[in-house]
Each structure stands twice: as C-alpha cells, then as structure tokens.
Amino acid sequence: IYLVVSEKNRKEVPPQAREYFEKGLAALRKDNLDYATKLFEQALRREPGFFECREALRLNQFKRVSKKKSLFRMFGKTTSSSLLPKGQLALKKNPIEAINVAEQILNDDPYSVMGNKLLAEASSLAGFSKTAVFSWDLVMKQQSDDKFTIMNYCKALAANGEVAKAEKVCGDLAKTYPRDQEVLQLSKNLTASLTLSEGGYDKVASGEADYRAVLKDEDEAVLLEQENRRSEQESTAERLVVEYEQKLEGDPSNLKIIRSLAELYCRLKQFDRSVEYYERFNLTNLRSDAAIDRAIVDTRLKKYDWQIAQVDQDNAAQLKEERNAFEMEQIQLLSNTYPSDLALRYDLGLLQLAAGEITPAIQSFQRAQANPHREIPSLMNIGRCFAKRGMNDMAASTLQKALDKKEVMDDEKLELHYELGCVLSAMKRHDESIEQFKAIYEKNIGYRDVAERVDAYYENLS
Template sequence: MHSFYPLSAPARWQESRPASYPNPDSSRPLIRWPSWCEGEPGANETCKKLLTTVRSRWCMRTCRWMGPTLASASLGWRSAANAETSRETGCRAVPPGRTMPEKALNEVAPHCREQFEKGMAAVKRQNFDYAIEILGGLLQLEPALYPAREALRVTQYKRIKEGRGFLSKMLGKASVSPMLARAQMLARRKPHEALVAAEQVLNADPNNFSAHRVLAEAAMEADLPRTALLSLEIVFKQNSGDRKTALLLADACAAAGQIGRAEKIYADVLKANPNDPDLQQALKNLSARRTMSEGGYDKFANGESSFRDALRDKEGARVLEQEGRVMRTEDTTREAVARLTAQLETDPGNVQTLRSLAESHAQLKEFRKALDCLKRIKESDAGADPTLDKRIVETTLQEMDQQIAELDADAVDFEDRQARLLNERQAVELEAARDLADRYPTDLQLRFELGQLLFKAGRISDAIAAFQKSQNNPHRRVASLGYLGQCFSRRGLHDVAVRTLEKAIGEKSSFDDEKKELIFQLGLALEAMGRKADAIEQFKQIYEVDIGFRDVAARVDAFYEDQLQ
C-alpha cells in the first residue's frame, strides 16, 4: 500500500477542471471519468483504478484528488507496478513508513471520524460483530488511525469474553491458518495488507499470539510503532522470557519514543546474555539516542533546527562528542563536571544539567556529590518521579559497595566490619524498596522488586504478600507465580506450591530458562511431598532439552541407578 503526492502537471491540466471528480470529504466513488484523460497513454485505465479506490487527495496527472491511502489489497499492485503507476500518473510513490505516521482522530477526514463514532456506538450497544466490521473497514482506509486500532482490539476481547459473535465459533484454528499464513507472507513485502490479514485472524481469535507477532512485525515495517506495541504487550505478557519478543518490544518502544523503557528491556535481556556484543552495542546506541534527544541535538535531523544551531563552534562539537560516549575517560568526565557546574551557576534549576552532573559524579565514584545533585532534583517540581527515587537508591547502594570494597582485608576486624556493612546495605535496600512500593502502590514492578528482596532476606510471609500483588502485573505474572511457589514450599505448603507452579508453567508457551526453572521447582515440591516418580518426570523434561541445567543430570542419573539396583 502506498500514498501518493503530486509532483508537477502541464499547464493545461491546471487550467482545466473535470466535470466530475471525487469530493475530499465524500465516501462515494466517482462514476464519470474526466474528459481530458482521453487520449493520454494509459490515463483512462489508471484514472479508473485510482478513482474507484481513493477518496480525498487530488492527483495532478489523472484526476488530482486522491485518498490518503490506496487499498492495495484490492488493486493487487506490487512494487514494480507502483513504479509504473508513478511513471504513468506523475505521482511519486512514497514508502508507507514515511507518509503514514500514526494519526489521531482530528487528523483524518470527517467521514472517517463518522465511521469511528458509528463503531463506538455499536460497542456501547454491545453489538460487537457490527462494531468489528465498521472498525476493521475503517482501518483498511486509514491503517495509521491508532484510536480505531485500539478500539478494535478492545472490542475483539469483549466479544470473546461475552461469548458473543458467531464468527469466533465458525472460524476455528483450521480456517484462520490460511489467513495467518498470508499475513506472514506479506509482513515484509506488503505490510499494510499483512495488517488486514492479521486483524482478520484476531477477529476470530484475539489470543492468537502468532497473529499478534506478525501484526507487530508488519506494523514496524510500516512505521506504526504504537500499533506494534499494542500487540507486543499482549505477547510479552504471556511470554516475557522470550528473547525475540523482548527485543521486538524494545525496538517498538524506541520507535515510539519510549527510550527509557527500551533501555530497560535491553538491559534485562543483556543480563541473561552478558557476552552478546550485538546487545551491548544496541544498548549503547539507545543510551546515545536518549542523550541526543534530551539535549536537543536531534532537531536538526528533522529540520527543526540547523546543524550550526546545535554545534555553535568547534568547541561545541568537541563537547557533544564527549557527551555521546558511553565509556568516557576520567579526564573528559572531569571536564564535563567542570562545564556542567558552570552551567548550573547560570541556570541552577536546570533538571537535565543536574541529571548529567549526577551521572558524571557517579562515573568518577563521587557518590556523595552525585546524591547531592539527585536530591536537588527531588526538591524541585520534577521530584515526583519513581525513576529518580530508584536512581537515588542505586547511588546510595553504590556508595555502600564502595565502602565495602575499600575495607582493609588484612585488618583483624575485617570480617566483622564486612558483615556489618553488608547487613546495613541489605537493610537500606529493603527499606528503600518498601518505601517506593508504598509511595507508588500502582507500580507493580516496584512491588515485585520488593518481593524479591524480601525473599532473599528470608522474610517469606512478607514476600508472599508482595508477590500476590505483583502477579497482577502482566509482565511479571509468571515470575511472581514462580516465586510464590518457592515461598509456599519454604513454608511447607508443598501442595499449594505444586498448584501455583503448575499454573505458572501453564502460562508459559516457550521452553526457555524461566520455564525450566519453574519445572525444576515443581520437581522439588513434588519430591518434598514424597511423589518421587512425578518429580523425576519433571526433571526428565529438562534433561531432554538441557542436560546442563542445574543438577538435573545428577538427579536423573541417580534415579536410573536406583532402578538398576
């Protein structure tokens, strides 16, 4: 699917106007062809093709007004055909990602807004089949209309939840498979057609993760990152341990401007794959992109300012180069500290300068100065930020780690002092996590992190309470259930642990390390109940795919040795 815009037209086309042409705000197709198309090579056929499918933009070469998008599914044009059409019509085909940024309702034609209102009215009447038909048709005309995409997704789930809709009964797995295969085939070549096919699958089965993944890939290809995020959130909720899904979600977040979240996802994946150079480079690129965006240096890229504005002189270029480096030398970091300190004298309330100065002090291991900068931000209007609170805690812990590392290992009381500082560190970290979770009760990620710390500290009852809340976070549900199973086992409630772990395993589709750990813990719980035969079946599942995981090899080998005796 391509959009077009006019390049140039002969003067006679400018002077003459067809007797009948499509109104920009009309949804009715043209039925009378312009007389001045006669005699132009290929003009008649091209004019008919275009005017029967478009609604609101004018093409100078054939009929001037053309719609915002062409329904390539009905035209069946390929790239070569698009190029030919471009030569015939004098219109330039523009890649979808360039011309179809996601739109709000006020950015589309009035008849599209009317269709959207009709769809929402049908949802209110609980006429979900009709609502899906209207919203789906609207998205074929305006694939970038995000409110319609979001409303369609909600409606699909409502219809399934209410047990309504004959389509979901008629379209089983066998009947949606061809549509899914078509979407997969078109995702790269014709992403907008792939979006239509994927939505048809989701109309029948909104929980079809394969369709969501294909839709997300097609949306990213069409430069519709929010559309991709809508589906990736659903997939990631059920399969947070899958690397491919996580990386695709991170890319979508970055494309949608959510750089901080993208960095966090990449960092989480990097923890599981610390030696992956591609992940390391991607994380560095994201960090550099965030720095460029926050500093305003990216504005000249989209024409909002000139390169001269961003780099006033050679000294400015040197400063920008220093700030863009992820790993800076001590000398350049100290230069940055001096420059940022000077900036604060003229603009003491600049939050971004304070953040940069805090990071520079932290790189120099001057944690007390870094904390002073962060606390100044906390006292400002920008202080109500959980990420800032977490950064303060992280810097405090870094300072304590430095104190532990600087202890004299040859001192007589080394072990006592080290144990005391470690206990203090654990207490500070736990108290800070509890404070954050209490101050931001709706942030279930903070509740999950608190549960982890409580579990590590052996405070099992408190950990159970934390994980029972954090399981409502779709991104941490499976992990929370896994921890709950281990907590119940430690309390001796092995039967409860088994049920909880089985529930967590049932929500995992891929056999990744997270699922292996869940199965391993289930085996331990069954073993503690005396169900050794059932336990060994769990260990054998892991043994079949990963003999090196934990001590499953020793457990399985010991079981068979006992069988031989």
C-alpha cells in the same frame, strides 16, 4: 582466541572410508536410502571427522523421513527419547561414541533438536568444528530465539573460524538481553577475537607476522592505545561534568542536565554529590519522581558496595548488615510511597523472601502479580514461599499455574520446571518430579543438578 580444528575432506580420509562414501552416494542417487545409510555409517566409523560424508548422511536422512512420514510420526520420538540418556552419558566419557548415538537418533528424526544438540556438543568436544556449526544451524531453524542455542551457535561459529558472523549474531543477542552477564561476556570475547583476527594480532601472537607489519606505523599504535584507554578511564565523565555544570549555570532548571550530572557523579564514585543532584532534580521538578527516588536509593547502595570493597573482612560483614537493613527499609518506604508501582512491590518481595519474612513476601508477590511483566515471576516466588512453609500442595499448584502461562522454553520456564520438580520430589511424587527434570534435561543438560538427577533415575531403571 578460539582454536580451529579442521575435519578431513574426501582426499584425506582412508581409502576404505572413501570407498564406502562413494558407494553410499551411488545408493543415494538411486533412492536406495536404507542401503545408503549403512554405507555412510560404515565410512564414518572409519573416519568420524569425514564432514562431507556426514552432510550426505543428513541429506539421506531427510529423504528417508519424507518417504516414511507416517512411520516417523508413530515411532521416531520414542526411539530418540530412549537413546538420548545413553548419548548424554557417552558425552562425558567418549565424544565419538556420543556422535554415533546422535546419528542413531537423527536416523529416525533428522529434525530432532536434542539429537542435533547432542551431535553439536559431541562434535565440539571431538574438535569437529564444521559438524558442530552444521548441527547448530539445524537447531537454530527451530529455536532461533533461544538464548542458550544462540550462545552455543556463536561459540561453534567462532571455533570454526567464522568469528565475524559469531560476533554479529551475539551482538544482536546482547541487544535482546542487555543485562545478561553471560551474553555480554561472550559478546565481549567475540569482539576481542574479531579485533585480533582482523588486525592480524592473532598472527603476531602465533609468530606468523611482525608487530609493525600489523600496525602500519607508530602513530596508529598510539591512537589504538588511546582509544582503548578512553573506554576504561573516567576522563570522559570528568570532562562532561565540567561541561554540564557550565551549561547548568545558564539554565539552572534543566532537568535533563541535572539528571545527567547525578549519573556522571555516580560513575565517578562521588556518591554524595550524585545524591545531591538527584535531590535537586526533585526540588526543581516540584514533585517526587519514583524513578529518581529509586535512583537515590540505588546510588546509596552503590556507595555501600564500594565501601565494602575497600575494608577488611570483619568491617565488611558489618557494612553488609547495614546495607541489607538500609535496602529493606528504603524499598519498603518507596513501596509505601508509590503503592501503584508494582515493580517496586516485587523487589520488596524479593528482599523479604531473602530475609525469611515469608508472610510479608507472599503479600508483596500477590500484589505484584497485577503487573503483567511481574506476573509469572511473582507466581514462582509465591510457590517458593509456600514450599518454605511446607505447603507443598499449594506450592505445586501455584508453580503449575505459572508454567501454564509460559509458552516459550526460556530461562524462566527452566527455573519453574526445576522448582516444581523439587516440590513434587518433596511430596514423594517421584514420577511426576522426574518429568519436570527431564523437560530441563532435553533443553539444557548443564542446568543445576538436573543431569545427576536424570542420569540416576535411568541408572536405577537398568
């Protein structure tokens, strides 16, 4: 459940804050924008949670910028970039101070992504949920496809009580990132929050409602319990196994049923039985299939993982060694069997790199580059291989080549900037190195140790 903290309206703020606000509105109507800015700022200093005043200040900022476009283009970015580190440092200690710094940035550039992000993050920490949503809304208009922006926007919506909207937005994001655990967990949490709020369970938890008033009767309670249990238990898979095996008796060459049975047995942790059905698929198909052969390997790896979870620490260590050796051997074999499958070759390169087999890894990644979906990650890993060899100049040029191919600042580009920054740092090219970390800092201050690196850089300058 998310905590919702309300901000103050015009009637709730201190009289002096209200007086400054009303004078600011009068100045805004007369297009006396600089004076209006000062009045709104005075009101917000006396009551930082005065949301209506902050909205008026933002409108005033947009009007000022539209009248001073040339001046804004010349100086706005410099002012913003110089204030941002100060705001980020304040964020850790005093969210209200960080809010004030963010407003200074937005006075010069109300469209500033970093300024609005700083304001949103500080507002969330201060409990100003409306301001946080208001700020993330402005960021979303410029970064509507950015994963981190969307996740933070959803959290802000939920904190402001807009759980249904947050759940819908995050659900759409989960379709774009179906394997991203952070996104899936957030989506799951929001769905649970929505269920609780719509069903009235949040009121039950807080003592505002009676359980039986929420669940209309005991039958509904039983049905709800069964529905929840159904998603967690294996009964559905067991029922489908019986059903599909009966169908297979009448249609023994049905590849779709055979594959479904293999997948179901794997879900039931009957891994050997699962492998039998995958092998039957290949025999029935009269030829080997790369996807099926990979599924066989993955199923055996899942068996290893399951066994590792069941044994003590000493036996687990031995099983992990066996598992790693098995995976390397099998992926190498599959890669040789299906040389045109460059996704397999890329996976082999990852295993080789993890095992410290640098030369074979470079060869694998160089071949995998021909797959357009693996080109950039292959270049990044080639750069890592060169760096491990101490070939930092080659690592830097390879990582820069990968960066040049990236147009969107996503997770992959953040990682490339970080890797290049580390390589340049190792080469004692510190000014170039810090530029890579600053690019990340502007996007995601929480990325690895970037905040510490950039903060230390600015502290050394002062």
